[in-house]
Amino acid sequence: MNGTRSEAQWRLYLAEYSVEVLESADENANLEISDQQRANRWLGFDGADADRLAELERHLGAGLPPSYRAFLAVSDGWLHLGPFLWIMRTTGEVGWVRDTDQRLHKILQREQDGSTELANRALLISKEGDAQYWVLDSGDVSADGERAAYSWASWYPGLSDRFESFAALVDHERASAKNLKRHDEPSSMKPKRATEKSLSERAAWGWTS
Secondary structure, three states, X not given: OOOOOOXXXXXHHHHHHHHHHHHHHOOOOOOOOOHHHHHHOOOEOOOXXXXXXXXXXXXXXXXXXXXXXXXXXXXXXXXXXXXXXXXXXXXXOOEEHHHHOHHHHHHHHHOOOOHHHHHHHEEEOEEEEOOEEEEEEEEEEOOOOOXXXXXEEOOOOOEOOOEOOHHHHHHHHHHHHHHHHHHOOHHHHOOOOOOHHHHHHHHHXXXXX
């Protein structure tokens, strides 16, 4: 399932995803899952209402892409949406990379293949992860209003592949989580050997190991 996604589709999708992550948490002590989250079988929060979504769009000066807007309407924030992404930003925290994370902005500016422009128009939607960040490209818009999505990680050489929407990026990360569980090799998702480029990026962040 890629592209756009409705609120009803997200509710079903995220409920299923929650169960998958909770089952993995039983085998992975590194995942911090509260007793209430286990009891509710839900890793999200209350959804953002129409006023909150409209306020975010006013703050950004731009509309939200449909699949991401529907996601926020179902859950304003999320935990463990990917194997290396722990907390998603809420409507009160989402912002342009250039305004919210200067270090990431500088990193993206050094990337090639048009990322200098991307750095200035990227919307930062992730909050905490294993040195991984998720962004939406406000300058790459499909006919149905979706924005292209990317991830960036200090241990990955450059930006991820382009995904057609936020929903497509979530699908990819969900598949990655299943692959990790199947092979039971968490380190297999990271490059076995860091490139010179990735090492320089780590140094820019103050990471030397």
